[in-house]
Amino acid sequence: MERIYLDHAATTPTDPRVVEVMLPYFTEVFGNPSGIYQEGRAGKKAIDESREKVARLLGAADFREIIFTGSGSEADNLAISGVAWANRGKGNHIITSSIEHHAVLNTCKHLEKYGFTVTYLPVDKYGMVAPEAVREAITDRTILVSLMHANNEVGTVQPIAEISKIVHEKGVLFHTDAVQTVGSIPLHLKELGVDLLSLSAHKFYGPKGVGALYVKKGTRLSRLIHGGAQERQLRAGTENVAGIVGLAKALELAITELEENNSRLVEFRDYFINELMSRIDRVKLNGHPTKRLPGNVNVSFEFVEGESILLILDLKGIAASSGSACTSGSLDPSHVLLAMGLSHEVAHGSIRLSIGRENTKTQLDYVCGVLEEGVARLREMSPLYQARARKERSV
Amino acid sequence: MYTEAVMDHFSNPRNVGEIKDADGVGEAGNPVCGDIMRIYVKIEDQRIVDIKFKTFGCGAAIATSSILTEMVKGKTIAEAEKVTNRAVAEALGGLPPHKMHCSNLAADALHKALDAYRQSHLQFTAGEADSSSAIG
Incomplete structure (x- = not known):
C-alpha cells in the first residue's frame, strides 16, 4: 500500500541533496575539528562555512551568533537555563506562554525548583498571546520572555516582532522557539528583533540530531554541557560535523525554495x-x-x-x-x-x-x-x- | 503497540449497537478521560442472550468492549460476573501498560448492566414496580 505521510510538523525526510553533501563527513573528512592537523582543519572549515551560511540565511549580524546544538530541545534548554543562570543577579522572573513546546515548559518548571518564578501567559481561542499581556506581566525582576514563533500543534503564528518591541522597551531579553517556522515561513532576525532563537534541522528536511541557537552578540549565557571549548565554550562535545553541514544545506534549500x-x-x-x-x-x-x-x-x-x-x-x-x-x-x-x-x-x-x-x-x-x-x-x-x-x- | 487481536476487534468490532428493550444498561468511564463504554444486555433464564455495546474511546477501549461481548454472550449471569477487566485484556493478548486503567473498563460496564438488571428484576418479583426498564 502506498503510504501517505502527513506528520511533517513532527519530522521531515532528509532531502537527498542534503544527504549527499553530508556523506563525505562520515568517511573522508572524519577528523576531529579541534585537531590542528589537516584532517581536523577540514572539519573545522566545514563547520565555519556552515555557521556563516546559517548566519547569513537568518539575517544574523555576525556568524559567531550561531551556536550548534544537538536538537531544538537542547537549543531551548540552553536559551532559557542559560539566560536564567547567567542573569540570576538581576532577577528571577521568566515569562512564557501556556502553549509552549515541552522543551520550554519543562525547562521553566525545572527552574521553578531552584527559586525562579514563571508566568505562563494564557492564549485566546486561536492560540494567540496578547502583546499587552506580555507588557503587563513584566516586573523589575523579569529577566527573560520566551514565546514560540509558531505552535507545533495548531500552527498559530505569534506576533513576535510586535512583542519583541515591548520586551525590549522594558530592557528584558527575548527568546523565541522558532523550530516550526525556520525554513517554513519568511523569517529575518532583524525584523523579529529577538535576542535568542531556537531551530532544528529535521523540521526543514535536514538531518535529526542537530539544531542551533541564535544568540545575539552581548547576550550573557551559562553553558549546559561542560567540557571542551567547542561552540564558544557554550556547548562542549566534538561537533556533529556531518549534521551541521546538513543543517546548513537544508536551510539553504528551504529558504531558496x-x-x-x-x-x-x-x-x-x-x-x-x-x-x-x-x-x-x-x-x-x-x-x-x-x-x-x-x-x-x-x-x-x-x-x-x-x-x-x-x-x-x-x-x-x-x-x-x-x-x-x-x-x-x-x-x-x-x-x-x-x-x-x-x-x-x-x-x-x-x-x-x-x-x-x-x-x-x-x-x-x-x-x-x-x-x-x-x-x-x-x-x-x-x-x-x-x-x-x-x-x-x-x- | 497493539496486538493483532486488538486491531482485529478495532477494525471489525462485534456486537456494536444498542438493545431498545434491554434488561440492563451499564456505563463506565467519562468523556474527560476520553473513554465511555455503554453495555446493553438482554437476559433470559439468568442467561445473557444478547449483548451490544457503544463506545467512545481509543483503539483499546473499542477492542475491549468488542471482545467482552463475545466472551459473555450465552453465559449465565453468575459466569459473566466473574469476568474481570484483566481477563478481557488477557483475551486480547495484552494491552500497553498505560491503557490498562483508562481504556480497560468494559467489564465494569457489564457488571453495572447486570446490577441494573438485578435491581429491576428484584423490584419486579416483589411486585412493587411495573416497569422493568433499567435505563436511567
Missing part, C-alpha cells in the same frame, strides 16, 4: 480544510484561520476520539498525529488545546495533519475520503453521538 513551497502548501492546506468542513459535520478547526503555518491542519471531530481516528488512518496507509491523551502518554489531552478553551472531550477528538513538500492533491482527496468514512464509522459506535442525535431529535 520557500516562496514556491509555501504558496503551494497554503493552497493545499486551505483546500483540505474546506473539503473536511464541507464533507463532515461537527468538525472544528483548531488554531487561527489565516495566521497559521502553511502545512498545518488541526481539527476536532466531535463525539469521536483521536487515537481511534489515527488507527483507521494508519490502516489505510496514512500517518498523522493527535492531541488526544491516548497518544500523549498522559491522562490529559493536549495542553495547547485545553489552553485554547476546548473541552476535554473535544480535545480528545483532535488530529493534526501536517502537509509537506511531497504531498499531492490526489493524496489529500483520498485522506479526506478515509476521514469521512472513518469518522462516520466511529460515530456509529459512539454513545456521545447517539445521545446528541437523540437530543437534537427531541428539540
Whole structure:
C-alpha cells in the first residue's frame, strides 16, 4: 500500500541533496575539528562555512551568533537555563506562554525548583498571546520572555516582532522557539528583533540530531554541557560535523525554495480544510484561520476520539498525529488545546495533519475520503453521538 | 503497540449497537478521560442472550468492549460476573501498560448492566414496580 505521510510538523525526510553533501563527513573528512592537523582543519572549515551560511540565511549580524546544538530541545534548554543562570543577579522572573513546546515548559518548571518564578501567559481561542499581556506581566525582576514563533500543534503564528518591541522597551531579553517556522515561513532576525532563537534541522528536511541557537552578540549565557571549548565554550562535545553541514544545506534549500513551497502548501492546506468542513459535520478547526503555518491542519471531530481516528488512518496507509491523551502518554489531552478553551472531550477528538513538500492533491482527496468514512464509522459506535442525535431529535 | 487481536476487534468490532428493550444498561468511564463504554444486555433464564455495546474511546477501549461481548454472550449471569477487566485484556493478548486503567473498563460496564438488571428484576418479583426498564 502506498503510504501517505502527513506528520511533517513532527519530522521531515532528509532531502537527498542534503544527504549527499553530508556523506563525505562520515568517511573522508572524519577528523576531529579541534585537531590542528589537516584532517581536523577540514572539519573545522566545514563547520565555519556552515555557521556563516546559517548566519547569513537568518539575517544574523555576525556568524559567531550561531551556536550548534544537538536538537531544538537542547537549543531551548540552553536559551532559557542559560539566560536564567547567567542573569540570576538581576532577577528571577521568566515569562512564557501556556502553549509552549515541552522543551520550554519543562525547562521553566525545572527552574521553578531552584527559586525562579514563571508566568505562563494564557492564549485566546486561536492560540494567540496578547502583546499587552506580555507588557503587563513584566516586573523589575523579569529577566527573560520566551514565546514560540509558531505552535507545533495548531500552527498559530505569534506576533513576535510586535512583542519583541515591548520586551525590549522594558530592557528584558527575548527568546523565541522558532523550530516550526525556520525554513517554513519568511523569517529575518532583524525584523523579529529577538535576542535568542531556537531551530532544528529535521523540521526543514535536514538531518535529526542537530539544531542551533541564535544568540545575539552581548547576550550573557551559562553553558549546559561542560567540557571542551567547542561552540564558544557554550556547548562542549566534538561537533556533529556531518549534521551541521546538513543543517546548513537544508536551510539553504528551504529558504531558496520557500516562496514556491509555501504558496503551494497554503493552497493545499486551505483546500483540505474546506473539503473536511464541507464533507463532515461537527468538525472544528483548531488554531487561527489565516495566521497559521502553511502545512498545518488541526481539527476536532466531535463525539469521536483521536487515537481511534489515527488507527483507521494508519490502516489505510496514512500517518498523522493527535492531541488526544491516548497518544500523549498522559491522562490529559493536549495542553495547547485545553489552553485554547476546548473541552476535554473535544480535545480528545483532535488530529493534526501536517502537509509537506511531497504531498499531492490526489493524496489529500483520498485522506479526506478515509476521514469521512472513518469518522462516520466511529460515530456509529459512539454513545456521545447517539445521545446528541437523540437530543437534537427531541428539540 | 497493539496486538493483532486488538486491531482485529478495532477494525471489525462485534456486537456494536444498542438493545431498545434491554434488561440492563451499564456505563463506565467519562468523556474527560476520553473513554465511555455503554453495555446493553438482554437476559433470559439468568442467561445473557444478547449483548451490544457503544463506545467512545481509543483503539483499546473499542477492542475491549468488542471482545467482552463475545466472551459473555450465552453465559449465565453468575459466569459473566466473574469476568474481570484483566481477563478481557488477557483475551486480547495484552494491552500497553498505560491503557490498562483508562481504556480497560468494559467489564465494569457489564457488571453495572447486570446490577441494573438485578435491581429491576428484584423490584419486579416483589411486585412493587411495573416497569422493568433499567435505563436511567
